[in-house]
Amino acid sequence: MTSFDLSQDIFDKTAYENAVKHLRDARVVLPTFAELADPTSIASSIMAAADGISADEPHSANLYRVHWYNDENRSALTDVPGYIVLDEALTGVAAPIIVVLGGRFPMIGAHKVLPAYACLVTRIVSGQFDPTRHRAIWPSTGNYCRGGVAISRILGCRGVAVLPAGMSQERFDWLEDWVTEPADIVRTPGSESNVKEIYDKCAELSADSSNVILNQFSEYANYLAHYRCTGRALESVFMSLKEQRADLSLAAFVAGTGSAGTMAAGDYLKTIFGSQVVAVEPIECPTMLYNGYGEHNIQGIGDKHIPLIQNIMNTDIVVGVSDESSDHLNVLFNSGVGREYLTGRRGLDPKTVENLTVLGLSGIANVLAAIKTARLLDLGADDAVITVATDSAALYVSERERTEKTDFPNGFDQVSAGEVYARHMLGQGKEHMLEMTHQERRRVFNLGYYTWVEQQGVTLEDFEKRRDQRFWDGLQNTLPVWDAMIEEFNGHVGVNRPG
Numbered sequence: 079m080t081s082f083d084l085s086q087d088i089f090d091k092t093a094y095e096n097a098v099k100h101l102r103d104a105r106v107v108l109p110t111f112a113e114l115a116d117p118t119s120i121a122s123s124i125m126a127a128a129d130g131i132s133a134d135e136p137h138s139a140n141l142y143r144v145h146w147y148n149d150e151n152r153s154a155l156t157d158v159p160g161y162i163v164l165d166e167a168l169t170g171v172a173a174p175i176i177v178v179l180g181g182r183f184p185m186i187g188a189h190k191v192l193p194a195y196a197c198l199v200t201r202i203v204s205g206q207f208d209p210t211r212h213r214a215i216w217p218s219t220g221n222y223c224r225g226g227v228a229i230s231r232i233l234g235c236r237g238v239a240v241l242p243a244g245m246s247q248e249r250f251d252w253l254e255d256w257v258t259e260p261a262d263i264v265r266t267p268g269s270e271s272n273v274k275e276i277y278d279k280c281a282e283l284s285a286d287s288s289n290v291i292l293n294q295f296s297e298y299a300n301y302l303a304h305y306r307c308t309g310r311a312l313e314s315v316f317m318s319l320k321e322q323r324a325d326l327s328l329a330a331f332v333a334g335t336g337s338a339g340t341m342a343a344g345d346y347l348k349t350i351f352g353s354q355v356v357a358v359e360p361i362e363c364p365t366m367l368y369n370g371y372g373e374h375n376i377q378g379i380g381d382k383h384i385p386l387i388q389n390i391m392n393t394d395i396v397v398g399v400s401d402e403s404s405d406h407l408n409v410l411f412n413s414g415v416g417r418e419y420l421t422g423r424r425g426l427d428p429k430t431v432e433n434l435t436v437l438g439l440s441g442i443a444n445v446l447a448a449i450k451t452a453r454l455l456d457l458g459a460d461d462a463v464i465t466v467a468t469d470s471a472a473l474y475v476s477e478r479e480r481t482e483k484t485d486f487p488n489g490f491d492q493v494s495a496g497e498v499y500a501r502h503m504l505g506q507g508k509e510h511m512l513e514m515t516h517q518e519r520r521r522v523f524n525l526g527y528y529t530w531v532e533q534q535g536v537t538l539e540d541f542e543k544r545r546d547q548r549f550w551d552g553l554q555n556t557l558p559v560w561d562a563m564i565e566e567f568n569g570h571v572g573v574n575r576p577g
């Protein structure tokens with residue numbers, strides 16, 4: 079069995095039994111995907127068990143908070159996931175841009191804890207991960223590995239974060255607090271776009287059979303968790319807005335592609351609303367647009383390769399955004415001078431401006447790509463574009479300080495604020511955008527061959543079958559099977575659900 083299989087059988091009975099006993103001792107019950115997609119289906123006794131437990135503690139109750147429906151304090155459920163709507167006064171385009179907030183996820187303040195849980199739980203309930211002897215290896219550019227370390231810690235097993243040394247200091251500070259041993263933080267050369275170096279390190283680590291690589295870029299659990307949980311969450315946000323504005327239609331879903339797990343929500347929304355699927359990448363590393371390469375700082379959307387779980391043949395538009403834009407707007411949105419400019423000179427509502435802290439660097443890039451999409455498609459006030467803020471500005475304070483020092487050596491003043499806003503927000507045009515024809519989709523799809531077939535050992539057949547939408551549709555049959563396996567596993571663990 080390889081990591082590219084959709085495990086639906088028990089692979090190793092001993093590993094399975096060890097996991098059952100281990101989680102019984104740790105008193106852990108595992109949530110199903112159905113529960114994480116619709117947390118109102120979680121038993122009230124379980125919800126009550128989380129009362130008084132901080133969302134940032136490594137506590138088993140927090141497994142049941144690995145969803146989009148946490149309230150602002152991340153303690154109780156909301157009917158509709160947290161979101162903000164950015165309007166023309168800020169963006170310069172009539173189409174409302176809906177941003178759904180990943181910062182409300184527990185422990186790491188980013189939605190990447192959801193795919194981390196998905197990738198590990200499917201291994202555990204199929205006897206492919208023995209928490210008493212395996213180490214979970216989490217290759218990432220920073221948030222997925224933090225999610226993985228958090229989940230590993232709750233399950234009482236070793237979790238190893240593999241990430242480029244050049245990622246934000248806040249990621250490393252968090253990891254240092256959470257790993258079991260300092261050796262569980264493995265720094266690879268480079269920064270955001272050096273994903274190949276992460277793979278190389280994982281190949282080296284996999285020589286030790288106690289290391290299990292949970293490769294988000296090729297695990298369909300990542301795709302499926304986002305399809306079901308993120309897709310449904312975004313649907314409920316849009317439907318709640320539509321209750322207030324009956325004429326609103328959903329024109330597009332926009333997201334940056336790291337592992338491309340989040341993109342699965344676009345596939346889901348397209349089936350319901352017919353909305354377009356828009357993939358975002360940095361202009362400084364334009365892999366999908368131009369077969370390009372390079373360094374960039376839109377942390378989270380590593381590039382120079384096409385993830386195995388990216389459904390390229392269903393992608394409608396590719397948008398390039400510059401990391402200069404995300405870096406500079408990070409300064410504008412999060413500095414006193416920048417906020418004064420936006421509220422004073424531009425007359426924006428102070429609440430809207432305050433809310434911009436929900437955007438991390440990739441969230442800013444997503445908003446800019448949404449603006450460009452609105453321009454390209456001539457969207458009007460009744461055509462919404464939906465996107466996510468995977469994490470928030472809290473993870474990039476050090477990046478803001480660095481940008482201020484290097485790019486605004488004489489200080490970031492009102493003139494700088496005006497220039498940044500005019501150039502990087504209002505000035506977003508239709509450049510570096512590609513409406514995907516069948517031929518373009520084939521070109522980008524084919525790029526994946528070099529990573530997956532030549533370097534990572536995926537069979538040509540497994541690679542090729544992903545061209546066909548029926549393959550992706552068929553994946554949906556896996557989730558109910560996995561949920562039944564989780565239920566059965568919980569039954570063996572036999573821990574009364576908390577409460």
Ligand SMILES: Cc1ncc(COP(=O)(O)O)c(C=O)c1O
Pocket residue numbers: 188190219220221222334335336337338339340341377378379438440441468469
């Ligand atoms: C901050 C941030 N933004 C965007 C992404 C991309 O999300 P995905 O991996 O689902 O494509 C990631 C992934 O790690 C991330 O950490």
